[in-house]
Amino acid sequence: MNCFYHPSVPAVGVCKYCQRGLCPECAAVVDDVLACKGRHEDEVRQLEQLTARNLFQSRRAGSVYMRNATFYGLVGAAFAGFGLWQLKWLGLQAGLFIALGVFLLYAAIANYLEGRKYK
Ligand SMILES: [Zn+2]
Numbered sequence: 001m002n003c004f005y006h007p008s009v010p011a012v013g014v015c016k017y018c019q020r021g022l023c024p025e026c027a028a029v030v031d032d033v034l035a036c037k038g039r040h041e042d043e044v045r046q047l048e049q050l051t052a053r054n055l056f057q058s059r060r061a062g063s064v065y066m067r068n069a070t071f072y073g074l075v076g077a078a079f080a081g082f083g084l085w086q087l088k089w090l091g092l093q094a095g096l097f098i099a100l101g102v103f104l105l106y107a108a109i110a111n112y113l114e115g116r117k118y119k
C-alpha cells in the first residue's frame with residue numbers, strides 16, 4: 001500500500017478516521033494512533049476520546065452490577081433465612097418469604113454474572 005496523498009511513497013500506516021494509507025510525511029500521531037496530518041487529527045482525537053469514555057462507562061456499569069449483586073444477595077439471604085426460621089409458625093406465609101429470598105438470590109447471581117462481563 002502506498003500513501004494516499006503521495007501515490008509513489010510507501011505507506012507506514014493508515015489513518016484511523018478515513019483508513020487511507022499514510023507515508024511518514026503525512027502521518028500524525030494522535031494518542032498512539034495515526035491520522036492524516038492537518039486533515040483528520042481532530043477527528044481521530046475525538047474517536048479516541050469516545051473509546052476511552054466507553055471503557056470508563058462499562059467499568060462503572062460493572063461495579064454497579066456488583067453492588068446490586070451484593071445488595072440482592074444480602075436481602076435475599078435475610079428473607080430466605082427469616083422464612084426458614086418462621087416456617088414452623090407461619091406455614092404458607094413463611095413460604096412466600098423463602099420464595100422472595102430465592103428470587104432475590106437469583107437476581108444477585110444474575111447481576112454478578114452480568115458484572116463479570118465488564119472485567
Ligand atoms: Zn504522503
Ligand SMILES: [Zn+2]
Binds near residue numbers: 018019
Ligand atoms: Zn484521514
